[in-house]
Amino acid sequence: MLNGSTFIRRELMIRIVRAFDSGSLESEIDQIPVKLRPKNERASRCCVYHDRAILKYRLMALLGISVEDETDETKPLSAYYAEKAWSSPDGGTAKPKTPLSVCGPACSGCPDAQVVSTQNCRGCFARPCMYNCPKKAIEVVDGHSVIDQKLCIKCGKCIAACPYNAIVKTTVPCEEACPVGAIKKNSFGVAEIDFEKCIFCGKCFNACPFAAVMERSQLVDVLAAMKRGEKLVAMIAPAAEKQFPGKIEQLLAACAKAGFGDVMEVALGAEMTTAHETAEFIERMEKDPKTFMTTSCCPAWVNLVWKHLPELVDHVSLTPSPMVYAREIAKAKDPNAKTVFIGPCVAKRSEARRKDVDYVLSFEELGAILAGRKIDVIACEPWPVERPANPTARNYAKSCGVTDAVLAEATAKIPGFKLDSKQINGIDRKTCTMVKLHASGKIPVNFLEVMACPGGCQNGPCSLVK
Numbered sequence: 001m002l003n004g005s006t007f008i009r010r011e012l013m014i015r016i017v018r019a020f021d022s023g024s025l026e027s028e029i030d031q032i033p034v035k036l037r038p039k040n041e042r043a044s045r046c047c048v049y050h051d052r053a054i055l056k057y058r059l060m061a062l063l064g065i066s067v068e069d070e071t072d073e074t075k076p077l078s079a080y081y082a083e084k085a086w087s088s089p090d091g092g093t094a095k096p097k098t099p100l101s102v103c104g105p106a107c108s109g110c111p112d113a114q115v116v117s118t119q120n121c122r123g124c125f126a127r128p129c130m131y132n133c134p135k136k137a138i139e140v141v142d143g144h145s146v147i148d149q150k151l152c153i154k155c156g157k158c159i160a161a162c163p164y165n166a167i168v169k170t171t172v173p174c175e176e177a178c179p180v181g182a183i184k185k186n187s188f189g190v191a192e193i194d195f196e197k198c199i200f201c202g203k204c205f206n207a208c209p210f211a212a213v214m215e216r217s218q219l220v221d222v223l224a225a226m227k228r229g230e231k232l233v234a235m236i237a238p239a240a241e242k243q244f245p246g247k248i249e250q251l252l253a254a255c256a257k258a259g260f261g262d263v264m265e266v267a268l269g270a271e272m273t274t275a276h277e278t279a280e281f282i283e284r285m286e287k288d289p290k291t292f293m294t295t296s297c298c299p300a301w302v303n304l305v306w307k308h309l310p311e312l313v314d315h316v317s318l319t320p321s322p323m324v325y326a327r328e329i330a331k332a333k334d335p336n337a338k339t340v341f342i343g344p345c346v347a348k349r350s351e352a353r354r355k356d357v358d359y360v361l362s363f364e365e366l367g368a369i370l371a372g373r374k375i376d377v378i379a380c381e382p383w384p385v386e387r388p389a390n391p392t393a394r395n396y397a398k399s400c401g402v403t404d405a406v407l408a409e410a411t412a413k414i415p416g417f418k419l420d421s422k423q424i425n426g427i428d429r430k431t432c433t434m435v436k437l438h439a440s441g442k443i444p445v446n447f448l449e450v451m452a453c454p455g456g457c458q459n460g461p462c463s464l465v466k
Contacts, residue, residue, distance in 0.1 A: 004211075005208075005210075006364075008036075008055075008211070009211065010364060012059060012062060013062065013364065014368045014372045016029075016059075016219060016223075016372075017219075017223065017368050017373065020223045020224075025220075027078070029059060033056050033059070050105065053105050057106070061103070061216055061217060062219060062220070063080055063081060063217070063220055064096055064217055064218055064220070066216060068101060068102070081220075084220070097353075098195050099216055100198070100205065100213060100346065102190070102192060103211075103213075104190045106212040107189075107190045108212075109188075109189035113154065113170055113172055114149055114154070114170055115156070115169045116170060117129075117145040117166055119166075120165060121164065122166070123144050128161035128162065128163070129158035129161055132158060132160075133157060154169060173207040173209060174191055174204040174213060177203040178203060178204050179199070179428050179431060179432075180197050180304065182194045182197035182199070183204050191204075191208075199303035199307060199308075199427075199452075200299070200300060200303060200349070201347060201427055205461050205462075215362065216349075217362075218359045222340060222359050222361060225359070226259040230261075231262065232261055232338050232359070233261065233330040233337045233340065234256075234342055235265075235326045235330065235339055235340060235341045235342060236263065236264070236342050236343075237266045237322075237323075237344065237397065238266060238393070238396045238397040239457040239460060239463070240363065241397065241458070242458060242465060243367075243463060243465055244464070246380070247382060248394075250378065250382050250383070251377055251380075252265070252382075252383035252385065253381055254380045255342075255366070257373075257375050258370060258373055264330060265388075265394070266323055267390075267396065268329055268387075268393070269321075269323060269324070270325075272322075272328075272329075273321060273325055273396075274392065274393065274402075274405040276320075277296075278410050280317055280318060281317070281406060281410070281446075282413075285446060289446075292315060292447065292448055293446070294312070294315050294316050294447075295403075296317040296318070296320070296321060297396065297402060298451050299321065299348055299350060299351035300345075300347040301452055302351075303347060303350065304427060304432075309432060322393075322396060323341050323343075323348060324351075324355045324357075326339075327341075327356070327357050338358040341361070342363065343362070344461065344462045345457060345462065347452065348360050363464045364464060365462075367464050396457070397457040398457075399456040400449065400456075401456060403419070403423060403449045420445045420446045420447065421446075421449065422447075423450075423451070424448065425455065426454030427451075435448070435450070
């Protein structure tokens with residue numbers, strides 16, 4: 001969904017692409033905040049200087065630099081640019097250790113979540129809020145309901161009972177969105193991410209109305225690799241289908257026109273994931289018909305198990321994700337090429353670090369490259385693919401897509417094959433409980449598909465269209 005946060009993020013990306021291509025990024029980058037927030041225009045916050053400071057930090061994140069690592073507030077963006085990895089001997093493949101960063105000056109320090117009675121309260125005679133409160137936390141004072149925050153347990157019964165919708169629950173959006181409690185306010189009231197807990201699902205990135213949570217980008221790393229003449233293989237995730245206009249073959253052609261040396265569908269890797277995961281599943285069932293296996297293609301889900309549900313590690317499929325198989329295909333074709341996964345996922349950045357994928361771009365970043373270089377996907381002639389990926393592999397981006405692919409593969413091999421499957425469509429605070437119920441056998445299934453994003457990858461946090 002387009003809003004002020006996404007608008008400014010995409011604007012900054014496009015400006016970076018155009019300034020880089022003109023050879024002026026190092027000299028111009030310090031002027032971008034001033035140009036976007038001139039002193040004679042209305043500020044978004046208290047003043048244009050606050051706006052400019054936040055824009056500086058956004059640009060730091062787009063250079064791949066963690067705001068948390070800042071030691072000198074007077075250091076200009078041009079100095080960060082000059083020191084960045086793309087000028088080092090490793091060719092700029094140093095990946096950020098953590099894909100997210102929090103911009104403290106952008107955080108509004110939201111008040112703690114609480115249930116409050118608003119001015120819509122009529123002080124009615126029935127007083128259902130009082131009578132339904134299990135903790136007797138509500139009383140009517142001077143014709144208006146008042147909630148004792150020390151007694152309130154935020155159960156929501158008063159909210160449901162009020163006929164005037166006068167009682168509401170306020171939230172801290174980033175904390176409310178995080179399924180594992182990895183983001184909290186520090187002693188200064190500013191949000192901080194505990195990366196020991198974080199599963200990089202990107203929900204806080206999407207939820208913050210002030211865009212204080214930022215991705216650490218590899219956009220300039222990719223642009224610099226292109227400029228050095230390195231061959232980059234653009235690996236386009238299946239979720240791209242509805243993110244860009246035209247057909248997938250036209251998007252592949254647009255990527256080639258943008259400077260990628262080769263292009264491919266990650267769905268080709270999904271075909272390999274399906275084959276291996278099906279074989280693994282059948283083998284597990286033969287060994288223990290009472291066990292179950294979960295999918296492994298969603299890195300946020302895998303991170304959740306590793307960090308918060310270690311008792312379920314043995315149930316996660318050992319089959320690599322489509323991205324990993326796509327990398328293998330690309331490297332088999334040209335061992336010297338560097339791989340660039342392009343998709344809607346924050347967690348793929350953490351998986352890429354583990355699995356030797358050189359770069360990760362979001363759909364937003366690819367969109368910025370295409371916009372910055374004025375490439376119209378619809379105007380591109382379709383890329384001549386050697387073999388299009390099969391429909392079940394392209395369907396991986398949707399919830400139930402992996403299940404459908406495994407079922408089709410298994411049925412083709414074993415007539416009458418039965419898959420007792422269940423899908424968890426989006427990770428939230430209830431997910432851990434649901435998975436544990438599956439593990440205990442109270443909800444009997446043998447194949448569990450888990451997607452961090454409701455609806456699947458097509459609704460990932462870095463999507464262009466949702």
